[in-house]
Amino acid sequence: MATHRMKVVYKITYPNGKIYVGKDLTDSINYFGSASDALIALDFTREQRRDFTIRKELLWESGTATDQEVSAKELEFILELRANDPSIGYNRWPKFVLQTTT
Template sequence: MDDRTRKVIYRITYPNGKIYIGKDLTDSINYFGSAESKHIAKDFSKAERNDFTIRKEIIFESDDTKEINAIESKLILEHRSNNPEIGYNQWPKFSE
């Protein structure tokens, strides 16, 4: 394995089927994004929050930070994760 840190774009899928797309420039196995907690919390009851499983999938990887930055917004739009009915991304702003 070389010394370069793998940079990734991931998709988080929540139990309600909604998604969040983000990037991680450090390839941390423990990083699950920076989605706005208040938007996620309103979708789950207290009981549902007691046993909560999410899925993290790497959907793109590169050694190039500029490429990751460019592709992240493209994938958010492609997956429509900025549509509040589909996902939790707040940017780019959703418009129908």
């Protein structure tokens, strides 16, 4: 039975509560993004790495969106969830700029 591949935007939540938002154009159940291994490793001790659970949530999916539309939706969620704020998430694009009020 042929299935139509969905394109998805997902959120990964790590045990420390930090998040990573990404997209998957193939809807692979086993894909967990391309966040920086080194960056994530800095937040966990050797002992914490021995029993490590992450959660993957699909935030949005489409069977008809173009790749460009999926990328736009991914960016929208990164900004909305502040996944690019180093205190909240592991996304490093777009660069987080702290908004100050004057």
